[in-house]
Amino acid sequence: MTEWTYTLKFRSSVSIFSGLAVAGLVDRMVMRNHKGLPFIPGSSVKGRWRFFAERLLQNGGLPDDLKIHKTGEPLCKNLKSRCTLCKLFGNPAFPSMLLVGKAELDETLKGHFENLLKQNPNPVNHPDTELRPGTAISRITGTTLKNHLFFNEAVPPVIFTGKLIINGTLNDNEEKFLRASARLVDRIGGRKSVGMGGLDGGIRIASKGGAE
Numbered sequence: 001m002t003e004w005t006y007t008l009k010f011r012s013s014v015s016i017f018s019g020l021a022v023a024g025l026v027d028r029m030v031m032r033n034h035k036g037l038p039f040i041p042g043s044s045v046k047g048r049w050r051f052f053a054e055r056l057l058q059n060g061g062l063p064d065d066l067k068i069h070k071t072g073e074p075l076c077k078n079l080k081s082r083c084t085l086c087k088l089f090g091n092p093a094f095p096s097m098l099l100v101g102k103a104e105l106d107e108t109l110k111g112h113f114e115n116l117l118k119q120n121p122n123p124v125n126h127p128d129t130e131l132r133p134g135t136a137i138s139r140i141t142g143t144t145l146k147n148h149l150f151f152n153e154a155v156p157p158v159i160f161t162g163k164l165i166i167n168g169t170l171n172d173n174e175e176k177f178l179r180a181s182a183r184l185v186d187r188i189g190g191r192k193s194v195g196m197g198g199l200d201g202g203i204r205i206a207s208k209g210g211a212e
């Protein structure tokens with residue numbers, strides 16, 4: 001088992017919604033831990049990472065031992081011959097070798113966020129986030145619909161860190177592939193159309209004790 005840490009350095013505000021809302025006030029709120037601090041679930045990070053890993057494998061040109069099941073064919077069911085994607089990221093038949101922990105605010109920022117929340121424990125408009133208004137546009141008239149203004153909560157561009165666990169042993173090519181596909185991740189959460197959740201440098205991996 002190997003443990004790495006990863007860093008997400010956001011260029012733009014980020015929203016991973018919890019499904020919580022305050023009726024009539026804030027339509028979608030970000031996820032928070034037991035201390036009330038925003039976090040990003042590991043599944044959101046891993047989902048985007050898997051997407052880029054799959055694309056990289058499909059593009060080809062990689063060492064022969066890095067392979068992927070054919071597009072449109074069922075996911076690998078044989079433990080010994082499963083492809084790199086199914087091995088590293090898992091599929092319904094096998095657990096994932098790569099475990100992605102939730103990304104929490106970087107240690108250097110937690111105190112600042114906690115102070116903001118203490119100063120103004122407002123359950124609706126959290127002082128550590130911004131509310132981004134939006135409107136719904138009528139598809140028929142192309143104009144703004146009445147009574148369809150909404151507010152989404154977003155965390156300003158800051159740094160989040162989390163843990164990665166490799167359950168097993170990666171060979172050199174697999175490790176290089178994981179790191180390369182991580183760097184390709186362009187954004188997490190939010191909507192591309194409004195430029196949210198943009199990452200600077202992708203998912204940045206540091207081996208324990210040493211930054212890359």
Ligand SMILES: [Zn+2]
Nearest residue numbers: 069076083086
């Ligand atoms: Zn596969």
